[in-house]
Amino acid sequence: MTAHRFGRVLSYIVLIVIGLVGLLPFLYLLLLSTKSRLDILEVPPSLDFDWATIKANYAEVIHEDGYFTFVKNSVIVTGVSTLIALVLGVPAGYAFSRLRFRGSDTWGSTILSFRFMPPVAVAIPIYLMIRYVGLLDGYPGLILPYIAFTLPLVVWIMIGFFDEIPREIDEAAMVDGLTRPFVLLKVLLPLARPGILVAATFGVIFIWNEFLVGLYVINSQDHYTIPIAASSLLTVESPIDWNIAAATGIFTVIPILLFSIVVQRYIVRGITAGAVR
Amino acid sequence: MASVSFAGVGKVYRDGTRALSDFDLDVADGEFMVFVGPSGCGKTTALRMVAGLEDITEGEVRIGERVVNGLHPRHRDIAMVFQNYALYPHMSVYRNIAFALKVRKTPPEEIKRRVEEAARILGLTTELKRKPGQLSGGQRQRVAMGRAIVRHPQVFLMDEPLSNLDAKLRVQMRAEIARIQRELGATTIYVTHDQVEAMTMGDRVAVLRKGQLQQVDSPQEVYDRPANLFVASFIGSPEMNLVEARLERGGDGLVCHVAGRELRLPPELVHARPGLEAYAGGEHARRQGGDDGAPGVGAARPRGARSPPRPHAGGPGGPRGRRPLAGRRSGERGARPPHRRHRPLRNRLGRARR
Numbered sequence: 003m004t005a006h007r008f009g010r011v012l013s014y015i016v017l018i019v020i021g022l023v024g025l026l027p028f029l030y031l032l033l034l035s036t037k038s039r040l041d042i043l044e045v046p047p048s049l050d051f052d053w054a055t056i057k058a059n060y061a062e063v064i065h066e067d068g069y070f071t072f073v074k075n076s077v078i079v080t081g082v083s084t085l086i087a088l089v090l091g092v093p094a095g096y097a098f099s100r101l102r103f104r105g106s107d108t109w110g111s112t113i114l115s116f117r118f119m120p121p122v123a124v125a126i127p128i129y130l131m132i133r134y135v136g137l138l139d140g141y142p143g144l145i146l147p148y149i150a151f152t153l154p155l156v157v158w159i160m161i162g163f164f165d166e167i168p169r170e171i172d173e174a175a176m177v178d179g180l181t182r183p184f185v186l187l188k189v190l191l192p193l194a195r196p197g198i199l200v201a202a203t204f205g206v207i208f209i210w211n212e213f214l215v216g217l218y219v220i221n222s223q224d225h226y227t228i229p230i231a232a233s234s235l236l237t238v239e240s241p242i243d244w245n246i247a248a249a250t251g252i253f254t255v256i257p258i259l260l261f262s263i264v265v266q267r268y269i270v271r272g273i274t275a276g277a278v279r
Numbered sequence: 280m281a282s283v284s285f286a287g288v289g290k291v292y293r294d295g296t297r298a299l300s301d302f303d304l305d306v307a308d309g310e311f312m313v314f315v316g317p318s319g320c321g322k323t324t325a326l327r328m329v330a331g332l333e334d335i336t337e338g339e340v341r342i343g344e345r346v347v348n349g350l351h352p353r354h355r356d357i358a359m360v361f362q363n364y365a366l367y368p369h370m371s372v373y374r375n376i377a378f379a380l381k382v383r384k385t386p387p388e389e390i391k392r393r394v395e396e397a398a399r400i401l402g403l404t405t406e407l408k409r410k411p412g413q414l415s416g417g418q419r420q421r422v423a424m425g426r427a428i429v430r431h432p433q434v435f436l437m438d439e440p441l442s443n444l445d446a447k448l449r450v451q452m453r454a455e456i457a458r459i460q461r462e463l464g465a466t467t468i469y470v471t472h473d474q475v476e477a478m479t480m481g482d483r484v485a486v487l488r489k490g491q492l493q494q495v496d497s498p499q500e501v502y503d504r505p506a507n508l509f510v511a512s513f514i515g516s517p518e519m520n521l522v523e524a525r526l527e528r529g530g531d532g533l534v535c536h537v538a539g540r541e542l543r544l545p546p547e548l549v550h551a552r553p554g555l556e557a558y559a560g561g562e563h564a565r566r567q568g569g570d571d572g573a574p575g576v577g578a579a580r581p582r583g584a585r586s587p588p589r590p591h592a593g594g595p596g597g598p599r600g601r602r603p604l605a606g607r608r609s610g611e612r613g614a615r616p617p618h619r620r621h622r623p624l625r626n627r628l629g630r631a632r633r
Contacts, residue, residue: 102293170365173332178379178426179353192369 028255034248035059042244059249069253071224072231076210077257079141079227083148084205087156090149092198095160096186100172110161116154121214129218143219144227148212152205159204163197164190199265210258228254280466281343281433282308283329289337290324290490298324299490302338306468311460313481314470317513321490322470326436329468330359342433358427359436363443364419366411366426372398373407376425397425400459417448424456428463435460435467441476453480474514478502486510528559 033047038055041048063069097103098110128147137143167190175185191198213229220226226234232250235242283306290299299321306312314322327333328340331352339346347355358379366375374381376397380390398404401421411419420440427435440456441449457480460467471477477484478498486493486501486509494506505511511519524537533544533555549555 168363168365170361170363171367173330173352174359174361174365174426175367175378176332176352177330177357177359178430179382181351181353189367193367 031248031251034245035252037245037248039243039245055245059245060253062246063249063253068223069231069250072226072228073253073257075141075225076227079144079148080206080209082141083145083152083209084202086145087149087152087205088198088202091153091156091201092160092191092194093183093186094153094157096164096190098157098161099164100169100182113154113161114158117151117158121151121212125214125218128215132219138219139221139225141225144216144225147215147219148209151212152208155204155208156201159201160194160197163194163200167193203262203265206261207258280308280464282306282310282341283434283466283468284341285325285338286341287338288325288328288335288340290321290328290333291336297490299328300337302490302492304485304492304495306466309464309466311457311467311469311480311482313477313484314468314487315474315477315484315513316472316487316493318472319489320487322472322485322487323438324490325487326438326468326470329355329434330357330436331355356433357436358430358432358434360423360427360438360440362439364411364423364440366419366422368411371408371410372403372414372422372425375411375422376429379426379430393429394425397429400428400462401425416444417452420444420452424459428459428465431463433466435465437467437469439471440469442471442473456480475516478514484514486513488513526555526559533559 030047033049034042036051036056036059037044037047038052038058098106098113132138132143132147137146171189171193172182172185175189176182180188211229212227213233216227216230217233220230223231223234228250232247232254235247235250285302285304288299288302289297291297302321302325304312314325316322324333328335329342329347331347331350335348339348341347342355342357367378370378373394376394377390380393385393394407395404398407401424403418403421403425406414406418406422411422414422420443423440427437437456441452444452453476456469469476469480477486478501481498483495484498484501485495486506488509494501494510496504501510501514505514505519508521512521522537524535527534527536529541529543532546533549535542535544544555
């Protein structure tokens with residue numbers, strides 16, 4: 003066996019191990035969601051599937067726990083927050099990339115540090131502020147902090163993408179008769195689309211999974227987002243139904259999984275954009 | 280079409296770097312003007328100031344009668360060809376060329392007619408539907424040209440448009456750009472660091488160095504009568520030979536000491552070049568010929584090179600402090616290929632070296 007071949011086999015083995023580490027918990031979750039309450043603690047889990055149990059588990063999540071309400075809440079909050087963050091962040095990224103203004107260098111490079119702050123560090127102040135302005139227990143009370151969390155990430159990603167686009171394209175467009183805002187709108191947005199999708203994806207994934215701020219701000223079940231709803235399963239008086247919790251987990255993942263599959267090719271292109279050129 | 284004029288134009292960047300100083304130049308209506316110089320000489324800065332892509336920190340730039348300082352590029356009625364072409368990668372060739380017209384709300388039939396005309400002139404008719412990424416370098420260059428010529432602008436600005444092409448294509452496009460410019464009769468400012476391009480394409484050539492305009496004249500004149508040492512050494516291929524010599528007053532005229540020999544300068548030569556007198560040895564000459572500027576024989580513009588390049592062709596390496604500067608300077612103009620009959624002095628000097 004040549005060294006080259008050996009290296010190839012080795013790299014595949016490593017990749018498979020990494021893949022298993024990533025996938026196994028998820029597969030386990032999938033398996034648990036098909037079990038009845040009694041079979042849940044069986045290790046290793048059996049691979050006997052009972053269609054009636056599966057149906058019962060998922061039906062309970064959908065009907066009794068009001069799953070669709072939570073999905074709706076999550077979609078609204080995630081969608082609106084991400085959209086607003088993009089509308090604000092993309093032009094900001096463009097400005098940081100192209101224009102010189104007071105502090106443009108410093109802010110451009112430190113903007114990501116805002117994102118280093120974990121929600122737990124700011125959840126209480128955010129809660130107090132949201133309460134102060136009377137936005138508790140509603141969409142705006144979630145959307146505002148989520149925009150604040152996502153915006154630095156969007157700006158930072160977009161700065162990188164706009165930096166990749168030659169300035170001469172802006173200049174050509176200006177000579178051709180466009181003002182800066184229209185240069186961005188008509189010429190650069192199509193070129194920066196992969197970047198926008200990457201920024202959107204990171205934003206969506208973060209907001210979709212965000213738990214702590216949601217827990218503080220939202221009180222009524224009508225406004226629960228999926229992570230909060232899922233956690234509420236664990237806090238009720240009754241013994242924990244792990245099979246139901248697993249089914250909820252699966253439902254939580256499905257929307258974000260679909261979204262990721264749709265934008266996947268752009269994400270890959272986006273992440274490697276800087277490297278290949 | 281319109282003329283372009285620079286009046287005392289200067290550019291200082293934010294970090295204090297001076298890119299251009301006291302730049303005076305008039306480009307006539309319909310003229311093909313070439314800015315040439317080594318990199319960092321300010322030629323691109325000057326061009327970009329006409330385009331409105333660079334703030335003008337000193338002086339005035341006019342296009343036609345209008346002062347354009349502070350005017351947005353889109354109001355200047357100029358078209359520009361960039362070094363990297365700056366095509367819009369997501370648009371087809373047709374849309375690239377049509378873009379400026381569309382932005383200006385030209386009627387669709389008119390756009391179609393003009394784009395097709397431009398495509399015909401440039402030989403792009405079969406490529407209109409393709410994207411820039413699918414084109415060769417030469418074709419992209421043509422698209423960039425097409426984008427400029429459909430506009431019928433007052434001024435064409437070209438920033439080293441051929442520097443990314445291979446040598447053969449460059450020669451071909453050089454001729455083509457010159458032809459298109461003549462056909463359209465458009466005022467053109469063309470920036471290049473390639474002195475061959477400068478000599479073959481322009482009606483006039485402006486030689487720049489370190490932000491200073493050195494000489495503006497027709498290619499032939501710049502070649503025949505370089506204003507100073509820098510121009511002399513920069514223009515021409517193969518390079519001009521430069522030889523050190525010393526100029527002194529002797530008897531009733533000027534005497535040139537070179538390579539251990541004395542050459543009397545014919546009186547008519549001295550009369551034809553009044554500047555020469557000032558460089559003959561003596562106190563006065565020393566002051567005149569300080570470190571700033573060495574207006575050469577027949578200087579068109581006495582803007583000097585700050586520090587003269589070393590003599591070429593095996594001339595003495597660096598005897599800077601050895602002789603009075605002034606005396607050395609005038610002698611430094613060197614030998615040329617001995618085919619220009621009206622420069623006997625240089626020919627003799629050239630031979631004397633060998």
